[in-house]
Amino acid sequence: MEDTTRFKRFLKEKNLPTPWCPGCGNGIILKSTCDAFDELNLDTDKTVVVSGIGCSGRSAGFFNLDSVHTAHGRAIPMAEGIKIANENLHVVVLSGDGDLLGIGGNHLLHASRRNTPITIICFSNEIYGMTGGQVSPTSKQGAKTITTPDGCKDTPINVQALIKAHNCFYARTTTFHLKHLKKCIVEALRHPGLAFVDVICQCIVNNGRRIGFKDGYDMLMHYKNTYKINENADLLKEGEIGITKVGVVK
Amino acid sequence: MSKLLLQGNQAIVYAAERAGLGFFAGYPITPASEILLEFVGRKRVKVLQMEDEIASINAIIGASLAGRKTMTATSGPGFSLMQESIGLAHMMEVPLVIVNVQRVGPSTGMPTFPAQGDIMQSRFGSHGDYCPIVFYPNSVEELYQHTFSAFNAAEESLSPVILLSDGFISHIYETVELKTYPTVDRTRPPLGMGRRHFTGLTHKDNTKPVTSDPEVHRALLRHLKKKCEDVSEKYNFYEYIGNDTADTLLISYGALSRAAYKFRDKYALFRPIRIFPIIKDLKEIAEQYESVIIMEMNLGQYRNQVESVVHKHVELVSLTGGKIDLKEIWDKLTAIKGRGRKRVSVAD
Ligand SMILES: Cc1ncc(C[n+]2csc(CCOP(=O)(O)OP(=O)(O)O)c2C)c(N)n1
Ligand code: SF4
């Protein structure tokens, strides 16, 4: 039988518990990332995780690896500096949608243009969780948040288009589709250039509950019913998850 | 030993390379752009032109944690953008060098004219309490020398060190002897070699954040402050030209201090090179004179700091707008009543 505890060697158990609310999706991504590290048998002396600021930004501190917790939005340039200074390191960014696509959006634009070989795992909970539930760059049109009580007027950022425009790796998955989530992270880690994994995940406390979900499980069931896997698409449509076809790496 | 005619900005690059720089990231800005340009094609240094100054400083923080000696260079507007991450580098104890070639501000100001408007920004620009080491040379030769000082102080204090310059000394050409000064190597293992957590949150021993214990925060602040102060003592660089016949000490630094030499027969001169932490000897030196005047290319940023050390009123000669004019300086000095050469010695 498969040993299901092997992921723990990547986890700093003595730093647990995490500060996350019961029912939050962040822990699922943390564990799946450890699982993916384990599947690839990554060398713990050659793997570094970097986070920004936010609920998701706290994830770096729970890896049994050297880890860096940067300023809000700055995980990507910090990761690029690390990677370019020592190309033998696997550098993995784990951070929030607000952090990576809002305040840090310009860095993603340019890191993908440079195709720096780092793996970025984006916790897309469509909200600024840590600060109490303000609208985020991934919030859908019409989304009710504390700063958009009448519904968000703007369109969400099309991060897929941005990443694909620069011929980088783009995968979308959810915290319900556990096997798929792990596979996306594994393939991202294998990719020789910049790889972006967009993980749709639940913030129950500062988002889900306000838009009618009972609990985290309820949100997971919503992901189950909404998202269909489409492997090897050129571009994913709304409601689809999968690993998109990668162009030629420069 | 070879001698070269170098521009101030070039001298910084020559020295940085010899001090062991391995990684440079920057964004173009007058009057600092020549630094980025001078690095292009140098094989020993990885050079990145980033999308902005925030990316630049964060890239060098990452590269420094990964084991390289790192540097960035900018001017006031870019230095402002870096401030948040300067605090981060202090909290995470990351050695690096930031060159700030000052130009006239605020805002875009007068980009090609020199100024000294970033004195407070260098000391207090980031939020929270920290105690940065800041050098401000006044010649091309000194820029060369104290680039070594900046790198060494950064390594010894595990903190970001500021090397100030200005549009004047960074753009003039002077001969420089390419000496090799002793260099300090990195002691902390690079990223990948541990299970450490580097964070801007209050923390203990690089293990995990501790965000609700005031004692942990106080201990961290004490540690960060003491470390930088102790290391700074090894870099007690200043120039003091005493004057028995003068009753006034004239303080100046950077570009403007070059003009001060013209008045050495009338005043005693003091020029800090390590401008922060403030040179302790200044108190004793100032006590020997009846009065103290400071000249700066701002509205008195260093004056307030100096007063808190010398504990007496310091008169200000302020020169803004990038203009250094000896007649104007002399007029302003003499307008400060009853200061300068001792009356008795004149009568003698
Ligand atoms: C420069 C700066 N601005 C604002 C903040 C406040 N802040 C902390 S976390 C956060 C939003 C985080 O949102 P996201 O990245 O989506 O992470 P989540 O909490 O949703 O996981 C903000 C605005 C900050 N820490 N720094
Ligand atoms: S506020 Fe939201 S994102 Fe943050 S821990 Fe709670 S559920 Fe998770």
Ligand SMILES: [Mg+2]
């Ligand atoms: Mg979020």
